[in-house]
Amino acid sequence: MSNSISEPSVDDAPILHVDLDAFFASVEILDDPSLRGKPVCVGGMAERGVIASASYEARRFGVRSAMPSMVARRLCPNLIILPGRFDRYEVYSRKFHDIIADLTPDFEPLGLDEVFCDLRSLRRLRVQPLVAAAQLRQRINDELQLRSGIGLGRNKLFAKLASKESKPRIVDGELVEGPGVVWVSPGLEARWLEQLPVRALWGVGPATAAKLRKLGLNWVRDLAKVDRETLARHVGSSLAASLAAYAHGEDYREVVVDREVKSVGHDQTFARSLEGSSELIEAAKTHAGVVARALRDQGRVARTITVVLRFDDLTSISRSQTLPFGLDDEVAILAIAEALIESVDLPQSVRLLGIHASSLLGRGDNHVQLSFALHPETSKSRERAQDLSLERQIGHEALRDAVDEVRRRFGRTSLGTAAELKDEGVDIATQRGRHAFGPERTDP
């Protein structure tokens, strides 16, 4: 399939995709060499866990990422399942990105272990994509002791398909090495597409694949023939446009450098489902803290807070509230989340709670400096505190209004008295005592 005889120029292969092999599992093996050669996975160990990453030894047993851990254990009784250590993976991911950055600054990470590169700015350096790819792979191997696969093509579509083809494979339970670097030459694009199932395309998951199957569209070549309006009626106009383009080998997605984060959140599936809002609110304290820390780490504030609940039957609901100003403080985020949680009827127990923050602003762009006013460290300095008193006042009132607004929207009773709020506002500023704006317990 690949054409490694003639040397493509950057114009023949402008997009490069690198994908690290079994990334999380490989890092665990590097940190504990006694794991080498054993079936190792990273994932949830509990009943409700799933596999995030599987070593090739584990894959020989049929273990795959996204597979429930219970299933994986059944397939491979000796499977070693490790909890994720994402701080560690981020260290490796940064080193990975540093190596990429030595090749070109025009790269776009996807998660921790994949990167798209746009090689076009290297045209005048007469960089040869296949050579650059082989060197890149060698450096990743030498400096990180991590294996990888690299794909080259005219666009993201072919680069990604090629990197998949470059990987090792399990054939009859045995590991077969891949070519490591694969280029889809323009002359071979049509033949690649011909043999692909629709599921291989970006954006086609289980639900869309099922819709397409009903339309008799099982292969990419079928998509190339179907009428666009028909397709749009079934999968929406945006996806229909993408799929039609992919089916003809076109992909208009650019390599986006420095993509801005648009939301941060924290989800947790409980080993035992929670019952009732008080259990949820207790759990939400941790969530609010994680989200607030993530926001502050990034110097951002969030105007929208969303609570997600997943019930035992795996259906989910979300409730959100957008404020006229941004938050990055756990007490404030918790106050909104609590009101949202209390607005929901809970017909069944809850297996997952999520708190998400979106509509992000730079901290400096926030009109009401609520986060600043609420930070405990700001109260250390007397004179600063004096300066901040007005902002703090505004912050409290605005937050109170926002919590009120949630309850008004969902038809609950309003919050307690202003006096209560003012008292508890001190608690907010000092981070002592119970959290502020606790739920009013005077429902009639």
Next chain:
DNA sequence: TCTGGGGTCCTAGGACCC
């Protein structure tokens, strides 16, 4: 066998403004 946690994007409907 029974489905995580980090995200992104899309759609559709309603409110509101001009």
Next chain:
DNA sequence: TCTGGGGTCCTAGGACCC
């Protein structure tokens, strides 16, 4: 009295990716 069209924002849900 009845009613437009466009634009923007917000909400809720769904699908997808790694």
